[in-house]
Amino acid sequence: MTVASPSLPPGFEELEAFVPYWVLDSNDQRRAARSTAEMDDIQRFYDAIVARAEQAIVHCEQFKLGQMPPASERLFKLLLAMNHAAIAVEMHGAPRAHESTWPSAVRITQGPWPHGGRI
Amino acid sequence: MSAVIEKPAARKHVIDERSFTHAAGLATGPVSVEPYRSPAFFELERERVFKRAWLCIGRIEQLPQINSYFTKDIEIWKASVLVTRDKHDRIRAFHNVCSHRGNLVVNQTCGVAERLVCRYHNWQYRNDGELIGVPDQKHFFDLDKKTCGLTPISCDIWEGFIFLNHQSKPEVSLAEFLGPFGTRYAGVPYFNLDETIVIQADFKANWKLIADAFAEPYHVPSLHPATLAPGFAHPEENRYARPLSAMAHGIHRHFSAYGNPDYVPAPTSKVEALVYVQDTGGVLGGDASDNAAALTAHPAINPTKDPCWSADVTWIFPNFNIDYSTGGFWTHEFWPVAHDRTHWTLKIYIPKTMSIRHRLQLEHYACRWAEVVLEDVTNCERIQRGLESGAKDTMILQDAEMLIRHSLHVLDKWVKADRVADALR
Numbered sequence: 001m002t003v004a005s006p007s008l009p010p011g012f013e014e015l016e017a018f019v020p021y022w023v024l025d026s027n028d029q030r031r032a033a034r035s036t037a038e039m040d041d042i043q044r045f046y047d048a049i050v051a052r053a054e055q056a057i058v059h060c061e062q063f064k065l066g067q068m069p070p071a072s073e074r075l076f077k078l079l080l081a082m083n084h085a086a087i088a089v090e091m092h093g094a095p096r097a098h099e100s101t102w103p104s105a106v107r108i109t110q111g112p113w114p115h116g117g118r119i
Numbered sequence: 120m121s122a123v124i125e126k127p128a129a130r131k132h133v134i135d136e137r138s139f140t141h142a143a144g145l146a147t148g149p150v151s152v153e154p155y156r157s158p159a160f161f162e163l164e165r166e167r168v169f170k171r172a173w174l175c176i177g178r179i180e181q182l183p184q185i186n187s188y189f190t191k192d193i194e195i196w197k198a199s200v201l202v203t204r205d206k207h208d209r210i211r212a213f214h215n216v217c218s219h220r221g222n223l224v225v226n227q228t229c230g231v232a233e234r235l236v237c238r239y240h241n242w243q244y245r246n247d248g249e250l251i252g253v254p255d256q257k258h259f260f261d262l263d264k265k266t267c268g269l270t271p272i273s274c275d276i277w278e279g280f281i282f283l284n285h286q287s288k289p290e291v292s293l294a295e296f297l298g299p300f301g302t303r304y305a306g307v308p309y310f311n312l313d314e315t316i317v318i319q320a321d322f323k324a325n326w327k328l329i330a331d332a333f334a335e336p337y338h339v340p341s342l343h344p345a346t347l348a349p350g351f352a353h354p355e356e357n358r359y360a361r362p363l364s365a366m367a368h369g370i371h372r373h374f375s376a377y378g379n380p381d382y383v384p385a386p387t388s389k390v391e392a393l394v395y396v397q398d399t400g401g402v403l404g405g406d407a408s409d410n411a412a413a414l415t416a417h418p419a420i421n422p423t424k425d426p427c428w429s430a431d432v433t434w435i436f437p438n439f440n441i442d443y444s445t446g447g448f449w450t451h452e453f454w455p456v457a458h459d460r461t462h463w464t465l466k467i468y469i470p471k472t473m474s475i476r477h478r479l480q481l482e483h484y485a486c487r488w489a490e491v492v493l494e495d496v497t498n499c500e501r502i503q504r505g506l507e508s509g510a511k512d513t514m515i516l517q518d519a520e521m522l523i524r525h526s527l528h529v530l531d532k533w534v535k536a537d538r539v540a541d542a543l544r
Contacts, residue, residue: 086483090390
């Protein structure tokens with residue numbers, strides 16, 4: 001997917017570099033992105049999004065769930081991806097559970113609404 | 120800000136050192152691993168367990184209105200089943216097989232329709248199973264539509280859970296099958312029935328290995344050191360996550376899991392602390408606190424009423440779990456595919472998304488769960504390889520693993536008993 005630049009709301013320019021990899025439509029896609037990323041890249045994303053998380057949440061709270069303008073929705077999807085980066089950074093210190101196999105037999109076939117996805 | 124951070128420290132936890140295994144009347148020796156690796160035993164399970172036991176295949180909310188239906192593949196039966204809510208509001212189940220030439224009638228996983236049409240030759244059935252339309256009927260020979268309906272499957276409901284029985288005339292009713300478990304857990308309140316996170320896995324291990332993984336918390340500190348251990352064990356007071364209680368209820372069983380009352384996200388866990396806006400304690404928080412209070416008031420839940428409680432795992436024989444926690448409830452279906460293949464479906468019932476922050480919490484909750492599942496699935500595949508090697512003929516179970524011992528004991532009875540009534544004794 002190509003994203004018109006800038007793709008995020010004004011004020012969040014420093015997160016722009018993370019949009020192509022981390023803005024995804026479903027819970028399972030975000031999990032796969034984190035599970036297959038390099039730890040350094042996950043850490044860079046984590047540090048950047050955590051630093052702006054509170055402002056990003058306040059920005060998104062202006063809108064109803066599921067009814068955000070595209071730029072704000074992309075920012076919200078970055079916040080959703082932040083949780084997955086946190087699993088790697090805050091729990092494992094690795095992209096996914098130690099000694100786990102990938103590709104994985106596990107799928108999140110239905111995630112929470114909105115942007116949870118359904119397989 | 121997470122409410123859990125402001126929680127006062129609880130009093131010191133006292134571990135119950137009475138033997139759950141002795142109390143359940145079980146032996147204590149090593150147990151055979153043949154049930155996990157023998158294709159012959161798997162065929163016995165198919166015929167004598169899965170084709171005679173009542174199996175939970177879903178909940179009534181999957182049929183939200185008159186004429187709702189859903190289909191499900193039950194591989195251990197080699198069957199596709201169709202479950203409908205007819206115009207009289209009766210929930211019924213059928214083999215999803217056309218009487219004409221044996222094709223599958225419905226190919227959608229769910230929908231709303233009074234008439235269901237086999238697309239091969241457009242034979243039409245009503246959702247009560249009656250055959251109501253046969254194109255070019257006059258060229259059939261003595262066709263009696265009344266005898267050509269869908270083949271019914273015995274279906275009954277307990278607390279909103281739909282159970283099926285493969286026997287055309289089940290030897291025992293669902294109530295008899297559930298026995299003391301059914302009465303003990305009747306009236307437990309269920310919340311958040313309309314929203315679910317669903318996690319599925321198809322993997323290379325016997326179905327009992329994953330059921331066993333959820334039957335004991337002894338492995339939590341070692342296999343789930345980051346995902347679960349901080350919430351379900353305690354470095355001083357309950358290092359090995361010993362259950363608060365573990366009991367057999369007829370052929371079914373439960374254990375109550377310890378929850379670390381001192382748990383707070385580590386100072387470095389900035390995201391976890393940020394997103395847990397709604398928390399009833401423990402790492403699986405997510406439901407509203409009045410729901411948690413109503414649940415814990417039921418006598419079956421956390422039966423010793425231990426203050427350091429996090430969740431109850433209930434294992435309905437043979438392959439279904441309903442687990443209750445302060446953060447809501449979830450179910451596991453462990454479906455056998457082959458002696459070394461399993462399809463596992465985990466459904467986590469969650470509150471409707473209320474806010475941006477709550478949505479972030481639900482994402483964290485879903486991805487923590489998926490990580491736990493990944494740890495368990497990977498582990499089960501390793502165990503299967505270990506068992507198949509033939510290196511060991513038995514496994515050794517400790518007291519906290521009582522549910523596994525009980526499972527194998529009940530399974531053995533079902534495989535040997537010629538009558539279901541005898542297997543229930």
